[in-house]
Amino acid sequence: MRSETEVSDITVIGGGLAGVCAAVAAARLGQKVALVQNRPVLGGNSSSEVRVWVCGATAHGINRYARETGIMGEMFVENQYRNPDGNPYLWDLIILETVRAEPNITLFLNTDVHEVEADGDSDARQIRSVTGWMMGSERRIRFESPVFLDCTGDGLVGFLAGAKYRLGREARDEYGEEWAPETADDVTLGSTLLFYTKDAGHPVKFVPPVFAKDITQTPIPIKRVIRSGDSGCHYWWIEWGGELDTVHDNERIRDELWSVIYGIWDYIKNSGKFDAANMTLEWVGAQPGKREYRRFVGDYVLTQNDIMAQEPFGDRVAFGGWSIDLHPPQGMYAEESGSKHMHADGNYHVPFRSLYSANVVNLLFAGRNISATHVAFGTTRVMA
Ligand SMILES: Cc1cc2nc3c(=O)[nH]c(=O)nc-3n(C[C@H](O)[C@H](O)[C@H](O)COP(=O)(O)OP(=O)(O)OC[C@H]3O[C@@H](n4cnc5c(N)ncnc54)[C@H](O)[C@@H]3O)c2cc1C
Structure with a gap:
């Protein structure tokens, strides 16, 4: 077994589309990035291992003008050019090449992070390092950096660091959300x-x-x-x-x-x-595509009302346009329809305050674990 340490400016844990876009963005800003992914391919739920279609603000054509640009847009265009049939393996390659094209990113595939070293009071925790095991190589790798991004979807890194999070559905009166249940519970999407x-x-x-x-x-x-x-x-x-x-x-x-x-x-x-x-x-498929688990608490919690009002936050850094898309707790065994949708009148905004932890000072996040209520997550979870 080999033990080693990787020092960089930013460690991104989780190589789904959120982690990939975050790593590429940081690399292009001149940061040295370690991108750590516990499976053999990048892309998370969109990869050939799970094969979820990448949706976004166009909402299947309802907001035709709204297709994502930026890094996601680059991958969309490349995919349309090289992969008009939507072959899942060619999509994997496009994501991999997007990462490999960045000299500032060091990619660690097959590396499962499950140890976090953090210290400080519960309202001002700081992550010092995370450690992963690289399968097939018997390498134990410790990642050190001033900033960490939890893009694991399930939020394991933030959880181990002591970051505040929510699981399940908030009560209706907590944020005044029409689609929230009367009392809070542990129900998630399946x-x-x-x-x-x-x-x-x-x-x-x-x-x-x-x-x-x-x-x-x-x-x-x-x-x-x-x-x-x-x-x-x-x-x-x-x-x-x-x-x-x-x-x-x-x-x-x-x-x-x-x-x-x-x-x-x-x-x-x-x-x-x-x-x-x-x-x-x-x-x-053999790798269940997970829709929902921990949602971290940031300085702002995005809600149904923000989505529907298209709240133009002063610190908005991203947009969405998919419907609030929620499913019955019984999933495929439900007697009712498999999904229900509530659309804003166009796009909505995501504030930067929803992308970093309220109590872990050097932890940011992206993807399905951002700071949003269960109802708002119903739309922010789509990948583009
Ligand atoms: C069946 C299904 C249908 C959906 N339908 C759509 C749809 O049509 N369109 C759409 O856009 N969205 C859809 N979604 C939602 C979307 O897939 C997710 O919200 C999205 O994948 C979130 O991206 P992410 O990068 O945050 O997480 P993920 O895609 O889950 O990626 C997280 C990555 O982190 C890695 N990871 C996890 N833990 C660790 C660890 N400890 N160490 C290292 N790496 C780790 C995982 O291997 C994974 O690759 C659907 C989801 C499911 C399951």
């Missing part, structure tokens, strides 16, 4: 596994695994759209775990999602209701 299918050009049989769920015993065939030939994000509604703990119950959630994917495929292939004789599974 996690999802997706799958891809293809026409093999000849008949293919499917023998379901013993753990495949009989989906005819669930509301799924009646309440959700199932079509032969659909793939990937068409199945965004294969969602579960909103009433569990999406991190600590991650393995249980994955098993339930797998049982339903194979149950759906059994239904498509073997129920006789679909034209699917030549169809086969091309890819099945």
Whole structure:
């Protein structure tokens, strides 16, 4: 085993789209950046490991003028040029090349950060270092820098540093949010596994695994759209775990999602209701796409009312335009629709005060763990 120390100006932990954009932005400002990602590819939920489509302020064409520019915009344009078919592996490459093009970034793939050294009072904590284990290389790497960015999605680094955070839904009267429940609870959006299918050009049989769920015993065939030939994000509604703990119950959630994917495929292939004789599974996700976990508390907590009022904060640094997009706690087993949407009249703004910790002095964050209520997170979570 090797122990080593990497010293830089900024350590970005988490190589999803949030971490990638943050690292590239810092590098272009002349900062020496360590980008630390615990999986073998960059992109987080948008990567070929999970395959979530990148959405943003255009909201599928409702705000046509609003497509993101900046670093995200560069990757969009490159993707349109090199990858018009939306091949997930080519998208991985575009993200990787965007990072590799920056000489100021040192990229650490396969490096899982799970130790944080921090000190100071609870209202003024300071991170000294984070430490990760690089899988496959037996390297224990300690990262030191004056500033740290938690872009892990789940917010492990900030949590270990003692940063204030929220989990679940705020009560309605806390911020006066119409879509918040009357009393606060632990409910989050659930996690999802997706799958891809293809026409093999000849008949293919499917023998379901013993753990495949009989989906005819669930509301799924009646309440959700199932079509032969659909793939990937068409199945965004294969969602579960909103009433569990999406991190600590991650393995249980994955098993339930797998049982339903194979149950759906059994239904498509073997129920006789679909034209699917030549169809086969091309890819099945193994890494649950997590929608929601910790949301850090910054100097400002973005709310439903800010989104709907399109509050023009003096310190606005980013914009969004996707709807507030919330899902029922029961996910795919809910009798109701899989999502509900509330649109502002155009774009809304994200203040800088929502992107740094209220009590850890050198911690910033980006992505799905920013300082927003559960309801506001319903829109800020989309990636672009
Ligand atoms: C099924 C599903 C459908 C969705 N639909 C859409 C959609 O259509 N369009 C859209 O734009 N958004 C959608 N979202 C939301 C969006 O995917 C997330 O909000 C988004 O991925 C957040 O980006 P992120 O970079 O903050 O987090 P993530 O994408 O989760 O990335 C975090 C990264 O950090 C890494 N990491 C975590 N912990 C550590 C650690 N300890 N050390 C090192 N690295 C670590 C992870 O491997 C991961 O790569 C959906 C989400 C899901 C799950």
